[in-house]
Amino acid sequence: KLFDVASTQSPKPLRFHYELYEKFLECKVKEIFQNGYSIPGPLLGTYLAGLKKILSEYDLKDTRKFVWDGSEVPPDYEVIQLNSEKRDDFLIDGMCFYEAETKPLIVNFSPDYFGMTVTLTTSNENKEWNKQLLDKVHGWVYENNFLRGEKFSLSGEFLHEPDDDWDNLILDERYKDSIRKSANFLEKKGKQFTARGLLFIGPPGTGKTKTGRVLMNELDATFIWVSSKDFRHIGPLRALVLGFSLARNLAPSVLFLEDIDTWLRGEMEYVTDLIKTEMDGIKQNRGIITILTSNYPEKLPDALLDRPGRFHHIVKFELPKEEQREEMLKLWAGDIGEDLLKEITEKTEGFSGAHIKELVEFARMIAEEDEIEIGEALLKSLEKLMEQRELIEEIRGNKTDVKAVWDRVKYEKGEVKVVEEKEIEIEANEKKEKFNCECIKCKHKMESD
Template sequence: MEPSSEHHPSTLNVPGLNGNRWDGLLEVFQAFHRWQQAPADHLKQEFFRQPARGLCSLHRDYPPHRLYLLQRALIACLPGWRQVLAAGFGSHTPGEAPLKHVLVPSGPGRWDVAVLGCHLGFEDGKRERLMARIDLENESPAGSVACLTLIAPTEKASFLRDLLDRLEAWMDANPHLRGAKLDARGDLLMLDHAYTWDDIVLDPATRAEIARHIIQFLERIPRYRTFGLSLKRGVLLAGPPGTGKTLLGKVLCSTLSTTFIWVSPGEVSDAPQVQRLFVLARELQPTILFLEDLDLYAGHRGNGGGALLGELLNQLDGFPNNAGILTLATTNDPRAIEPALAQRPSRFDRLIRLDPPRLSERQQLLARFLRNIIHPEDELPEIAAATDGLAGAHLQEVVHLAVQAALDEQPLNYAEPPKLRAGQLREAVRLVRKQLPGPAGFYA
């Protein structure tokens, strides 16, 4: 059956356009909306075999990571029903418009295909029918939202309400991304490789603090819950650039089984994004919410960003409950962070400093960076002593410059490792120190 011109006009016939121009524009928009809606209305009439005015619908918006979960929930909550329709938006009939597919995270380290921009039709053994409209839209201030609209005959309104309650209860009970490593958008986090504790050198006291206030806290959440203790924690990692704050985040992300959400400064620009991050963290708890370079977007109140900072303060206070969330943030200078954030227990309870490595730690780092390089081993104690005050990243640059100088003097041979001669490490230390900023911020 062809759609009537009332529902699917081939032209936009707007007689009022020559009158009041605002009335005319309104009629243009209304006509365009009817033209857009016509395929969906026609599809619903064909599927339910009755006019669209005899149908009712319920609509809900969800965080975008629930797009995949919505489709699993429909199957789980409709036992005895079978899918009899799959039509892309713009279809008058099934198959007229192709379905859109998108690759989405389906679990820790796993991806799967979800459909979007589609109508799915279901039928039970009594030939009762139900339609679900699923899409991913970008109309929310916080970004994309997963949209679900359930459609059925008007007399089935109570069934739709009950089904929606069951769908949401099923999704709450089956958080498919719990334990996953995610970025701020909710996509799977892709580290360059899996890190271990062998990749980082820390002094024993710092390592003990990390174990006590991060690892043991997460392990003991069930016991804390039993005794009514606080189930949320905030830890601030502070230290000069290059001392291993980001590397520590990668080690924790790789070695812990808890959900890990990595947030870089460029991924947080407004209050709705902050709110969405905490919604995701609460849903997937126990969660480490890793806020990298917090001082770049949570500075003192007078420096701008008031709405974002205010939302961050509110979310850390736990409205609603933050049980099972450990907020772990990094900063080069805790003094640059708003005091109400950095100096308030229950927002950030502990400050763990990562200082430049001591002599023994510098020797370990140099040995690690040089493990695949032929080098004069008797020079290492001297080089370690000469690099006092340098961070791990500086030591890595020392080795890089020395290897670069060695390769300049040697024939290109990929089969043999580079060979450092005496003095090249000392010269590399001099070059690194030369470009360190001086007291006034200028380079030497």
Template sequence: MAEPGKVTVEILGTDEYEAKYGESREPSALSIDRINELFHEFLLAVARPKRADSDGSRDLAKRLRDHLGSAPTDRPVVKTAYAPFDLPNVHLALERWFAADGRTHELIGMRGGRHHGELTLGDIIDAADRYDRFVVGAVDYAQLPISPDAELACVSCGFYLGTDGEERFAVLLRGPQDEYGRNKVEVEVLASEKEFADRLLAEVDALIREHNVFRGQVLSFEGSQFGHGLGPFRFHRRPGLTRDEIIMPSGLLERVERQVVGVARRRERLREAGQHLRRGLLLYGPPGTGKTHTLRYLLSHLPQFTVVILSGESINAIGPACALARMLQPALVVLEDCDLVAEARDYGGGEQPLLFQVLNEMDGLGDDADVAFLLTTNRADLLEPALAQRPGRVDLAVEIPLPDAEGRARLLDLYAGGLGLGQDIADEVVARTEGTTASFTKELVRRSVLIAAERESARTEARDVREALDELLSDRDRLTRRLLGVPGTRDIEDEEWTED
């Protein structure tokens, strides 16, 4: 007798076969049939070794068969897919769906097949049934952020063995697996009737929309899935800026507020009058004048808005950003420094700049969409031709200028009001900082405090401010001034070229 786990192959002639098995066949037919039979036994022994669990508790196919009451391969499979960053939404939606009265589920995991991400549920069941390639194992979880301060353990690979009344079914949830090339969330339902599976997926999708974890959040696209954050997203705390913290020429902030916040507050009146809610605002001006600061102020006064921030190359994600904004409206899509892509080409190699794709996405949302777009740029001259060729997407363009004398005095009071510097030094600073930016004033105050700290002083005095101002206005800090957005600042190389 052969040892357990081994296959013995006998080569018998016709006479020997008749003596052993009591039957006669043609030599050629006998050899082929018997060899085929033995080879099949050999493949099963190699591909399906004896289980370590004598009770079959890890047999995935048996577990599914026992739960369903019939062979899994006899049932239809219906599947759907979501973006990779939607795993928390899908996980929570399934939890909510199963929590309804009359429904139960058991969650089990799966082991085996390193590249199971490439297989469908049907493939997995077939491989588990025929070759034991997959067995019951621990459920895989992914710890993912769902807000700036909270994380959620989400099922990233698991079977829900569910019941709904008399219906018995299985749901396979798999999250993205970048190492295997599956950049999506997949949900597959194995049920006795396709109609039941369709209805389950439709109800889960409705729950995803109703309880979306992104709703009312401030998000930014990071341009990569491998850093901190959820998929390509990073969560941000909503700012809490007041009007007193925004320094602008008289009437300017009111125009900006009316375009973004005012429409949000009067949306019902506008709809009744047949007016669209979609709007676009362009903030332009030199670096450091406060465009981003103005954006932060607007976010402070739009607490119910979902905000998606795109910057630089992440503007390539304008399609998913607009889809998210459409689903989670009211929403604000922010395109920071969009002049950086004004000359970029799209992936299709066409002649239109990426900015045209952005503008087309804006137009494609429809007039009834409660979505605002806010674009910022340091180079309005680059954007103007594109905007002129795509009219109507941006309804208001507002220049954020360099602060005048009154503005610089208010900025100094904002950043240094608690230092008690006195009016004389304040007037001196205002007089000497003509043509500088809000960022320059903020850095001036920070450097003044640092100089005072280095000389072990308990308070910042006028001489500290003068020393800091002398440094920032000196030749050695030309590049610093340039980085703080002060226009007209030339570095040493510029002067050398000019002299030549």
């Protein structure tokens, strides 16, 4: 083929790409077939590796990048992590022109918030070959997925295995035993493991996240950690679908959904329905442990909790009792003497495990900076943390007082009027009866009023 990409210039920016395609593919615009696929972020490395491998069989004629006005800029390349150990460089923004067995092919790479869109472009005459080529890439990814057995977040970040293990997880032995048994069964049965659901509930800092880190460290399985930061650009619905899809394809696996109650804000009904569908719908989840954590289980909808068998274990993480606080201090602070151990154990009543960990770490800093023994540093650290807790409680109290005032305030015709809570309740019921229509417009009006 005598076609030269460099010789193609056009004064019509909006037509530029199509004129380029027409000349390289030797067909009219209406005869062009474009086959696109959106690669999610976590799978980006594996898909680009698959494309690189398969397209290496063909003759690469040129690599170019043109912007919206038809002007040319350098193609963008990037070194991308394939798994926790391997990386490779790939074209991430630009287009490649191939001659594949006399079939001209254009592959366009375009990054986006979700990951990347790859488009294979041929003439309609080679439409079936185009589709087969993309199917071949999907097959390669399924067989050679670099994420299998890895620990990663849904944003694609690979997680380093922490130091946490069962020995330094201070938790009620009944609960620890049930969690460990589920993990052992997953390792033993692999993909034949009957899917299980676990629900971790309890106040912040009581060990839910730490238990997740222990599982990530101890289990020889794929571990997918999902938190609200992972769906900043894609939203919770798409994040959940992707998380469950990856867990199925990479089984045996653990899907860890952190702080699920924060996901439900604004989209509770949709997210709840999706979780129910993914956990016990038509698709089988063999070889998967799904773990949900919640700081505020009272906010979880009944529809999520009611179905028998959805959660095989509900683990309640509570503030540590006296013997547990003592065990934590021994583990993290070492030998500080029985009298001091007893004193600090008593004074830390109401502390979470995270607070006690912070107490010890801050004490170590004080001991190093002031060149004093760890025991004396612990007392100084405790005094400082107690002051902080009192200040936080004062701030919370002020916020509660302000809310209590505003809960009793109603705006009428630009004037502020204080009313009894009972009056507000009666008026709300009257409005509900008045607006029987269920359309969005009427609901919005009722809520605004």
